[in-house]
Amino acid sequence: MRDLATELLTGRTVLHVTHDATEAARLGQTVLLMTCAGIAPIEVPETPAPRRFDTPETLASQGQAFALPRFILPGPGLVLETLRTRRALLAEHAMVTTIEVLLGLVLGGILGFASAILLAASPLARSVLRPMLVLSQAVPVFALAPILTLWLGYGLWSKIAMALLIIYFPVTSAFFDALMRTPPGWLELSRVMNARPARILWHIRVQAVLPGFASGLRLAAVYAPIGAIICEWGGASRGLGYLMLLANGRAKIDLMFAALIVLAVLTLILHATVDAACRRLLESLDTTRTNRSVMRLSMSAVAAKNSAHCPDDLG
Structure with missing residues (x-):
């Protein structure tokens, strides 16, 4: 058997692949030295056991949870460190997203205000536009993102x-x-x-309905x-959505x-x-409104007082 092994292995490099960590550690303790005289096993000094990364001590030191690798669920400490070290990059992309959100909010608010006024003032507009508004919400917004990017570009x-x-x-x-719930008495x-x-x-x-x-x-x-x-996920070169896709593709x-x-902090600040x-x-x-009401009451009281002191010419 030794002669057969010598004949087969002499002059060749043999790589043993295993998925068993215990077996790999055991095989790593022995080296087969192949010479013309035959095969001589050489015992390697015992090495310490491989470090386990799922122990509570290791997880606590890394700030991880649920025994998941850091490229799947990074610990809070690592995320905070990234916030500190990459704050310039995050601020640059956050500024782009902030401009997009503010302009969209202003334009959407103005257009929504004008549309509501038109719907309330015109029955014809209500019969035509309201079904279109409902239909627009039936289309998933994810489906519109690549279309808008194609039409309007990556800007x-x-x-x-x-x-x-x-x-x-x-x-x-x-x-x-x-607008449609205005108090009827006022109308x-x-x-x-x-x-x-x-x-x-x-x-x-x-x-009344502001x-x-x-x-x-x-x-x-x-x-x-x-x-x-x-829309940044659909296609962009800047912004927080683009940065998230870029980081995900690079396993960061x-x-x-x-x-x-x-993004969450930006949304909270915007809402506040x-x-x-x-x-x-x-x-x-x-x-x-209160000042106007007080002024009108005061003028009414003055007028009533003056009329009480005026002589009755008809008397």
């Missing part, structure tokens, strides 16, 4: 258009529903006073980043999680800013 406008499409329906629907009083339909719309219906428009804007502030990120999952955290602006606007409108 900002495809992302702005996607953000606009996503927030257009919530803003229009919330404001239109509020009847305005008609008794022979107010024109345009004045009824702008001075009564719109002023909280509904504010609710639509709050929803839009949450949905707008989703549209921008989806810590950078992908860092970009996701930045829009909410504060809406509250301030509504409070200022309420203050203006």
